[in-house]
Amino acid sequence: MRIDTGDTAWLLISTALVMLMTPGLALFYGGMVRRKNVLGTIMQSFIALGVITIQWVLFGYSLAFGPDVHHLIGDLSWVGLNGVGLTPNPDYAPTVPHQAFMAFQMMFAVITPALITGAFAERFKFSTYIVFLFVWSTIVYAPLAHWVWGVGGWMRNLGALDFAGGLVVHISSGLAALAAAFIIGKRRGYGHEHMPPHNLTMTVLGAALLWFGWFGFNGGSAVASGALATSAFLATHIAAASAAFSWTLTEWKLRGKPTMLGTASGCVAGLVAITPASGYVGPMAALIIGLGAGVVCYYGISLKNKLGYDDSLDTVGVHGVGGIFGALATGIFASKAINAAGADGLIFGNASLLGAQALSVLVAVVYSFTVTWIILKVLDKTMGLRIGDEDEQEGLDLSQHGETGYTM
């Protein structure tokens, strides 16, 4: 197999782009919390780069992408990146060094658990969080990644499409967030104390970095440079832009004013929704998916008020709801004219894809919710999930890390 330098260059750049999304997410979330929690919140995302990178090179990659065991998980033959070298792996990326593909996937594994932190912002114990990261990535993320993307994975065999991780990244983190919000409970004073975002300029900067990084997330998922990467790149941008606009209009109509936080949230919702579809749909489908995502996720974030949980930074409403919407939209709008390796969706006369999408969504929803629930229950009994009341009043920054974000 011959290494293609163009493909390799694009995949390495994409890897760096996706890496930048995690600090981007840190700023996105960091601006939305109260100032006493800014560093603790940023830290929860940033430390994922440390913890998950180690987990991934030690055994995470092997579990997710290693040789298949019963269509459920990879085996341990790639532990410590044994055999994951500079020769391409023909199954995953035949024109780039295997290590480039591994590194690209590593950045996805890093950001996914960090997304969950939005649900339990401002109250989670840091020591328990480190263990949670490690365990969740191992028994929720790795199997899901294997089912969907691994050679032999059962969802892949079923024909379900997930170009860049709508299921593996967004539905999994969104439903884990739902379980977490229920188990951890509300923030002290939630509902009667004021908890407005402390620095929305930081949040907007974070959203912009997410948008920028997402070109690598989706465009890089072509694992080659060229036509498919371009198509995914364009679909990504169109969906982000149209969701930013449709969220803004929805909020304007229903709340009287268009907010910057709404516009920033809208672009993220569009990026989430286009993720599974990005390599299978054309520009007009991306426009429709984006416009839909801005409206659907706007309503998605109000679920918490109806159901009574404190998903503090709306991981469920944006990533869970947006991920499900995107996965189903893929079943409707996918086209073999865009990507011959994909399938035709409902509007091209193939209803079976939508069925496969719905089944894969259902399984991912149930799996992530249930297993996250169990992990958190066990951690609650053993290490404790929440910081104490006094620590919560003082804030994560001082109580967990002994520092403050602002000295002026």
Add this chain to the structure above:
Amino acid sequence: MKRVEAIIRPHKIDDVREALLEIGIKGMTISEVKGFGRQKGHTEVYRGAEYRVDFLPKIKLELVVADSQIDTVVSAIIKSAKTGDVGDGKIFILPVDDAIRVRTDEAGEGAL
């Protein structure tokens, strides 16, 4: 001597400072404060969550002046800080026992 404590609209501080300099005032202290009077607060909405903001930002201006200056100072503040709408602020006048300049130990009005 009297202490003048004025609560004014934040965007009026430059006008007030200039008006006071014009009538010969040589120093003042200001701070950013929050509070409410008859002016209503406002509502902020973050992703559908409404927050009622009752305490509005104001500037508190403090200066100590000679008894003879008090009327000109008060009218200068009123003239420069007024918009005519609710929320223009208030002026309080308090007696001052003494004033001392730290550098020279001067006391009384000479220290102002």
